[in-house]
Amino acid sequence: MKFVDEFREPEVIAKASAEIQRLADPNRHYRLMEVCGGHTHAIYRFGLKDLLPPNVELVHGPGCPVCVLPMGRIDDALSIAAQGNVIFAAFGDMMRVPGANGSPLQHKARGMDIRIVYSPSDALRLAVQNPEKHVMFFAIGFETTAPSTALTLMRAKKDGIKNFLVFSNHVTIIPAIRAILDSPDMRIDAFIGPGHVSTVIGCRPYEWIAKNEGRPIVVSGFEPVDVLQAIVMLLRQLDKGDAKVENQYTRVVPWEGNRAALKAIGEVFELRPYFEWRGMGFISQSALSIRPAYAEWDAEKRFQVPGVRVTDPKAAQCGEVLKGVLKPAQCKLFGKECTPEHPIGALMVSSEGSCAAYYNFEYRKAAALAGTPS
Amino acid sequence: MCLAIPAKIVELYPEDQALVEVAGVRRHVNIGLLQEEQPAAGDWVLVHVGFAMSKISEEQAQDQIRVLKMLGEQDAAEEEARNYGLNDS
Secondary structure, three states, X not given: OOOHHHOOOHHHHHHXXXXXXXXXXXOOOEEEEEEEHHHHHHHHHOOHHHHOOOOEEEEEEEEOHHHHOOHHHHHHHHHHHOOOXXXXXXXXXXXXXXXXXXXXXXXXXXXXXXXEOOOHHHHHHHHHHOOOOEEEEEEEEOOOOHHHHHHHHHHHHHHOOOOEEEXXXXXXXXXXXXXXXXXXXXXXXXXXXXXXXXXXXOOHHHHHHHHOOOOOEEEOOOOHHHHHHHHHHHHHHHHHOOOOEEEOOOOOOOOOOOHHHHHHHHHHEEXXXXXXXXXXXXXXXXXXXXXXXXXXXXXXXXXXXXXXOOOOOOOOOHHHHHOOOOOHHHOOOEOOOEOOOOOOOHHHOOOOOXXXXXXXXXXXXXXXXXXXXX | OOOOEEEEEEEEEOOOEEEXXXXXXXXXXXXXXXXXXXXXXXXXXXXXXXXXXXXXXXXXXXXXXXXXXXXOOHHHHXXXXXXXXXXXX
């Protein structure tokens, strides 16, 4: 129980942990998927696995937007930036993610105009400050981020800022969960639902998971006690044979979501017929493209996009790890060719990627214990 | 990028802009996603990529600050907040 000392409510943690021990049927193996990469990060950072009995297994889900982006999208966007007179603006998380010909950071070193922004509205500001250039914002994220991109596009349209472009890679979480449930090599008993995505979409969109698929889902916060309480709630449901949507994170997540945010998404975006997810293949209606009313600001409509498709390096098993079929350390490249310093797959880049989280918190620790340099 | 950073509203401006105190600095964020729960000066909000996503209590704000610290993400959150507005506001 190594991090227990720094927990705010050690007695609550101990209680939740004991309740999990009590509820977990020793004759049963539980596979609980945490959908969100933020939860994956928290689970490793807090060593929560050590508080669970061995038959309660946490499986890491696809909720890391950087990780699920196929490599070809980065190459497509970089090829637009290479068409000249374009400033490529993206969040810092994207900078080290490798495309087939290098990461955005490596392209910057080769002279491409690439800027880190921390908000889509700052990409719009770059466009105002550089009227002689196009500024292309590489938009990425689930429903948490899409409303901000939407409001920024609405602002660009209102103010008539025509040199601002968005390359949309926004994805939606529900079709990814469906793809996991449909995958024949997966067996997930219940889900820890994403926290911040749910502030936008609310809890209703998960109802089919309970009703039609018979799997409990509990939307959870990010503190250690939140995640443990969510696990208690899931085990209670499984114990009783229930399948319901429950909200552990009521202090931030309203059941109905954020209507203003959903309205902004609906105003600017529409569902793509299909979109490729790294390691999971093409998933129907799983991503957002920009509506025709905003076509002037859509980088994919304004520029030629090659539609690059790059297969992951053969030995890398990002897809299996993303779907939870393999644990990070079971990938052949883990900790050898692929490290946070020299990532081959995006799962090793983002702090929310399960490989980076596992490497930073478990692997380095084990290596230190073994006396080997990590 | 997926961090939610607690911020305290200092002043409201037209066009859904607000001056907030976030991670020890004052920055402008957009509050256009809070139409159903208009914040006032002194309120706390959770900010994500420069946009306030939800109104929270002061206690929740302190909780979230502690979570960021425990996750080792406090530096990243501060860096993000400092750079809102391209660091020129």
